[in-house]
Every structure is written in C-alpha cells, then in structure tokens.
Amino acid sequence: MGEKINVVTVLNQYFQEMDMEHMSQPVRPNNTLAICALVFSVLCSLVGLVLGIIGMNKYPKNTSGRTMSVIAIIISVLMMVGAFMLRGRW
Numbered sequence: 001m002g003e004k005i006n007v008v009t010v011l012n013q014y015f016q017e018m019d020m021e022h023m024s025q026p027v028r029p030n031n032t033l034a035i036c037a038l039v040f041s042v043l044c045s046l047v048g049l050v051l052g053i054i055g056m057n058k059y060p061k062n063t064s065g066r067t068m069s070v071i072a073i074i075i076s077v078l079m080m081v082g083a084f085m086l087r088g089r090w
Contacts, residue, residue, distance in 0.1 A: 033058060034068035041075040045083070049076035 034055045041048030055069030 029063065029065060031059075031065040031068060034065040034072065037069055037072035038075070041072040041079065045076040045079040048072050049080075052076060 033051060037048050037051035037055050039048075040051055049072075052069045052072035055065060056073070059065035059069060
C-alpha cells in the first residue's frame, strides 16, 4: 500500500500498447480517386480524364491505384475520340 502509482507512466504504457496493436494491422490502400476516375471515364470523359491525371500524380508506381488511373485515362481518351468521330468532326 505504500507504493505510489504514477498515472502518467501507466497512461504512457497503455497508449504504447495501443500503438503497437495498430501498427501490426495491415493498412489497406485508398484507391477512391482511381475508382472515381474509372467510373467517370465512362459517364463523363472529361472528368474521368482529369481525375485520372490527378491519380497518376498521387499514387506511386506499381500500385493498383496508378494502374486504374492509367486505364481511366485511356478509356477517357478513347471515349472522346469516339464521340468526335460519331459527330462527324474528325
């Protein structure tokens, strides 16, 4: 009963354990921008193109987000070329 409990030490120990638990869990990549670019590349090609270019700059090489952004850019360009050809402006 004569021992004093240091609250700060106990709290530091608790939060260090919590940090270790969070560090052991894998982090899922966030590909929301690339997915939006893919969707908009079909619905509205210009928006898909812009989002794809932003995604290319955001995601590092050899990641799924960058791959989806490149695919969105290709689809957007093809859709725009197809739209211009169908309208007879080519």
